[in-house]
Amino acid sequence: MEKHHEEEFEVSGEEVLKKVKEIINAGNARTIIIKNEEGKEVISLPLTLGAVGALLLPALAAVGAVAALLTKCTIVVVKK
Numbered sequence: 001m002e003k004h005h006e007e008e009f010e011v012s013g014e015e016v017l018k019k020v021k022e023i024i025n026a027g028n029a030r031t032i033i034i035k036n037e038e039g040k041e042v043i044s045l046p047l048t049l050g051a052v053g054a055l056l057l058p059a060l061a062a063v064g065a066v067a068a069l070l071t072k073c074t075i076v077v078v079k080k
Helices: 013-026 053-069
Strands: 005-012 029-035 041-046 072-079
Touching: 005 013, 013 029, 013 053, 013 072, 041 053
Parallel strands: none
Antiparallel strands: 005 072, 029 041, 029 072
């Protein structure tokens, strides 16, 4: 059975996209979940191995749109 590790980061809305890009570049995340201030999931991004560059553009655009609506949020990173 695979073990998953989760990390949480609390960031402001303006920092969300930067942090998500950082996490993707680190390359060890399987899923990125963004939650609002109440802890409700707003968006979940499953990251497949080898998904880089142009393949992630739609996901990053969605993150940018969500970030514009949030003042504070939590980013949950599920790692392998």
